[in-house]
Amino acid sequence: MVADLFYYFIYPGFLFTAVVGGLIAGVDRKITARVQFRKGPPVLQPFYDFFKLLLVKETILPAKGSKITFLLAPVFAVFGASASAVLIMLPLLGIDAGFRGDVIVVFYLLTIPSLSYIIGALASGNPLAAIGGSREMKLIVSYEFTFILIIAGIILKAESSTSLYRIIEVQQTGNAFIGTASGVLLFIAAMFCIQAKLGLVPFDMGEAETEIGGGAFIEYSGSAYALIKLTKYMLFFTLPALIILFFMGGVQLTGIHILWSALKLIAVILLITLIRNTNPRLKTGQAMRFFLIWMNLFVIVAIVLSYLGY
Amino acid sequence: MNEKKVIPIGPYHPLQEEPELFKLYCEGEIVKDVKWETGYNHRGIEKLSESKSFDQSFFLVERICGICSTSHPFAFANAMEEIADVEVPDRAKYIRSIIGELERIHSHLLWVGLAGHFLGYDTVFMWAWKYREPVLDLFEMISGNRNSYAMFKIGGVRRDIENAKIAKIRGVLDLVKKKTDLLTGAIMDDPVIHARTKGVGILSKQDIMDYCAVGPTARASGVDIDVRRDDPHAAYPLVDWKVITAQGGDVFAKAEVRLLEMYESIKIIDQCLKGLEKEKEGKIEVVVKNIPAGIGTGHYEAPRGEVFHFVKTIGTNSPARHKIRAPSYVNIATFKKSCVGQTISDAAISLAAVDPCYCCTERMAAVYDYGSGERMMNGIELVEKSKRRTEEIRRNY
Numbered sequence: 001m002v003a004d005l006f007y008y009f010i011y012p013g014f015l016f017t018a019v020v021g022g023l024i025a026g027v028d029r030k031i032t033a034r035v036q037f038r039k040g041p042p043v044l045q046p047f048y049d050f051f052k053l054l055l056v057k058e059t060i061l062p063a064k065g066s067k068i069t070f071l072l073a074p075v076f077a078v079f080g081a082s083a084s085a086v087l088i089m090l091p092l093l094g095i096d097a098g099f100r101g102d103v104i105v106v107f108y109l110l111t112i113p114s115l116s117y118i119i120g121a122l123a124s125g126n127p128l129a130a131i132g133g134s135r136e137m138k139l140i141v142s143y144e145f146t147f148i149l150i151i152a153g154i155i156l157k158a159e160s161s162t163s164l165y166r167i168i169e170v171q172q173t174g175n176a177f178i179g180t181a182s183g184v185l186l187f188i189a190a191m192f193c194i195q196a197k198l199g200l201v202p203f204d205m206g207e208a209e210t211e212i213g214g215g216a217f218i219e220y221s222g223s224a225y226a227l228i229k230l231t232k233y234m235l236f237f238t239l240p241a242l243i244i245l246f247f248m249g250g251v252q253l254t255g256i257h258i259l260w261s262a263l264k265l266i267a268v269i270l271l272i273t274l275i276r277n278t279n280p281r282l283k284t285g286q287a288m289r290f291f292l293i294w295m296n297l298f299v300i301v302a303i304v305l306s307y308l309g310y
Numbered sequence: 311m312n313e314k315k316v317i318p319i320g321p322y323h324p325l326q327e328e329p330e331l332f333k334l335y336c337e338g339e340i341v342k343d344v345k346w347e348t349g350y351n352h353r354g355i356e357k358l359s360e361s362k363s364f365d366q367s368f369f370l371v372e373r374i375c376g377i378c379s380t381s382h383p384f385a386f387a388n389a390m391e392e393i394a395d396v397e398v399p400d401r402a403k404y405i406r407s408i409i410g411e412l413e414r415i416h417s418h419l420l421w422v423g424l425a426g427h428f429l430g431y432d433t434v435f436m437w438a439w440k441y442r443e444p445v446l447d448l449f450e451m452i453s454g455n456r457n458s459y460a461m462f463k464i465g466g467v468r469r470d471i472e473n474a475k476i477a478k479i480r481g482v483l484d485l486v487k488k489k490t491d492l493l494t495g496a497i498m499d500d501p502v503i504h505a506r507t508k509g510v511g512i513l514s515k516q517d518i519m520d521y522c523a524v525g526p527t528a529r530a531s532g533v534d535i536d537v538r539r540d541d542p543h544a545a546y547p548l549v550d551w552k553v554i555t556a557q558g559g560d561v562f563a564k565a566e567v568r569l570l571e572m573y574e575s576i577k578i579i580d581q582c583l584k585g586l587e588k589e590k591e592g593k594i595e596v597v598v599k600n601i602p603a604g605i606g607t608g609h610y611e612a613p614r615g616e617v618f619h620f621v622k623t624i625g626t627n628s629p630a631r632h633k634i635r636a637p638s639y640v641n642i643a644t645f646k647k648s649c650v651g652q653t654i655s656d657a658a659i660s661l662a663a664v665d666p667c668y669c670c671t672e673r674m675a676a677v678y679d680y681g682s683g684e685r686m687m688n689g690i691e692l693v694e695k696s697k698r699r700t701e702e703i704r705r706n707y
Binding site for chain 1: 315316317318323324325336338339426427428429430431432433434435436437440500502503505506653654655656658
C-alpha cells in the first residue's frame, strides 16, 4: 500500500514526471528561442511560472457558467496525466509493481486531459472558449482513431500482448520496433499524434492565441491555470516516454545505457520542438483530413506491412 | 442554436497590435457577418496641424504612424510643394526615394513577420523581424533615428546622405536581399503555408473597385495601381522599376506582392545610390521663404497603399485645413467581402492580410450604449462633455 502510494505520488508518478516534464518544457522553450535567434528564458522558467500561478496570482472565476465544473476540470486533467504517467513509467523504468500496466488503460487515461480541457472550456461560458473547446473536440475525434490504430499495430508487433512490460520485453530480446519498415511508418504517425495531444503547432488550434486568444484556456487564471500548466508539463514527459516505450525498446538504467536512454528522450523532444517551430497552425478541417485520411492510411499500410513481416 | 454568436477580436487582442474591435457574427465556426468599431486611437491630428507651423506639421504628421513614418511627410511635402510651386533638387529627390523605399522594405518585413505570427508560425515572425533590424540600423545611421526619421521639409530634405555612407548602405542591402531570398523561399515553398493562405480571403478585381482598395491589397487582385508610377514624383521617374501585381486576390497573393516589392525597392534604392554618386554633395534643398495662399494635394504610395494629404493655406504660416486619408481607411472596408463565409481561422488571417494600420486611419470616435447598441453621443456632445470634464478637473485642483 505504502509502496503503491510512493509509486503514484513520488517516483515514478506525480512528482518525478512533473519535475522532469517541467525541465523538458524549459529545454523546449530554450531550443525554440535559439531557433528564433532569441536568448530565451532560463530553463527553470516553467517552475517559476507554475509557482507564481499557483501561489501568487488570483484565481478569477467567470461570472456566467458552472464554477464547480470549471474548477474541477483541471483537477481531472492532472489526475489523467499523473495516472497515465505512473502506468507508463513503471514498465519503462523496469519497476515491478503489482498492477502490470496495460496499453488500453493508458489509452483511456491519456484522453482524460483533453476531455477535461473541453469540459472546463464549455463550463466557462465564454464564446471563445466554446470555439476552442469545439476545435479541441474535432481534433480528438480525428487523432484518437489514428492513435488506437497505432496501438493496434504495436500490439500486433508485440506478439498480440497488450501488456506494456511485454512490449518492452519483445523489443529488448529482439529488435526495437523502429528498426522495421512498418515501425518507421507507425513512429511517424505516432509523432504527429502526440504533437496533437500536446496541443503544439501545427495542431494548436484549440488555443490559437492569435485567433481566439487562448481558446479553451482563455478564462483560466491563478491556481486553476497552474494545474493546466502542470498537466501540460507532465504530458510533455509522459508522451515522449510512451514513444520510447512503443518504438525504441524502452530504457535501461544500468551503466552506459543511461546515456543511451537519455539520448532517445532528447531525440524525441528535439523532433517535437522542430515540428512545432517549422510549421504554421493548421485549420481544424485540414487537421481532421490529415489524420482521418492520410495518417490512417499510413497506419493501415504499416499494419499490413507488419502482418507481412516487414 | 441558430442564434449567431459574436466572436470579438479586440479591443485588445493578440491578433492586432493596435486597439480596435471586430465583431465576427458566427454560426459555428463560419463567419456570417463582420462589423468593426475603430476610433480607440483618435488623436485629432488634423486639427492639431492647423495650430502648428508648416515645419512643425512635418514632425506632427510623421507621428501619425510609427511604421510608415515617412509616407505622411512625403505626401505632405508633395502637397506643400504644389502650393509653393518649387522644384526639389535632384539630390533631395534621390534621398527622398531612398528613405521611402527603405521604409517599404522594413514595413513589408514587419508584415511578413506578423503574418507568420498570426498563422502560428513564430519562427518566421522572429526571423523576419531579425532581418528587419539592419534596415532600422541603416535609418539610425542616416537620420539618427530608427523610426520617425525627420528627413523631410518643404523644398528638400533635412539631412544629406554623404557619399561615404553609400558603400555601407549597399552592404546592408545585399544582406537584406540575401535574407529576403531566404524568407521568400521559406514562404513560397512551404506546403502548409500554401494550405493556409491559398484561396483564403479572396478579393476579386470588382471588389477592389467597389471598395476603392489601394496598395498591395489592390495589386494582389490584379489592379495595376501605384502612385509612384501613376503620378511621378521624387526620383521614381528617374529610375527603372516595375509595379508588381498578382492575380489571386487571396492572402498568398498579397504575401507574394509584398515579398516581390521588396526586391523592386532594393532595385530602386540601388539606382538612387548611383544617382547620388553623380550629384554634388550638399545640394539638398531649395529655400522656401513664403507659402502663398492656395490648395495643394499630395499623395504617396505608402507600404500599405496610397496616402493622401490635402492642404489649404491662406498665406499664414500654418495650414488652414489639413485633410489626411490613410490607405487602411479604405482597405479595412474590404473585410466585409474577404471575411464573410470563412472560418474564424481564415477570417483572422484575412483581417491581417491588408496590413491594417489603425493609428493611420482613425479620425473620429462614437459612443454606443452597451445594452441596446444605440449611438449615444455625437461629436459636439463629446466636445461639450470633454469641456465639462476639464472644468471639473480645474475646479478640483
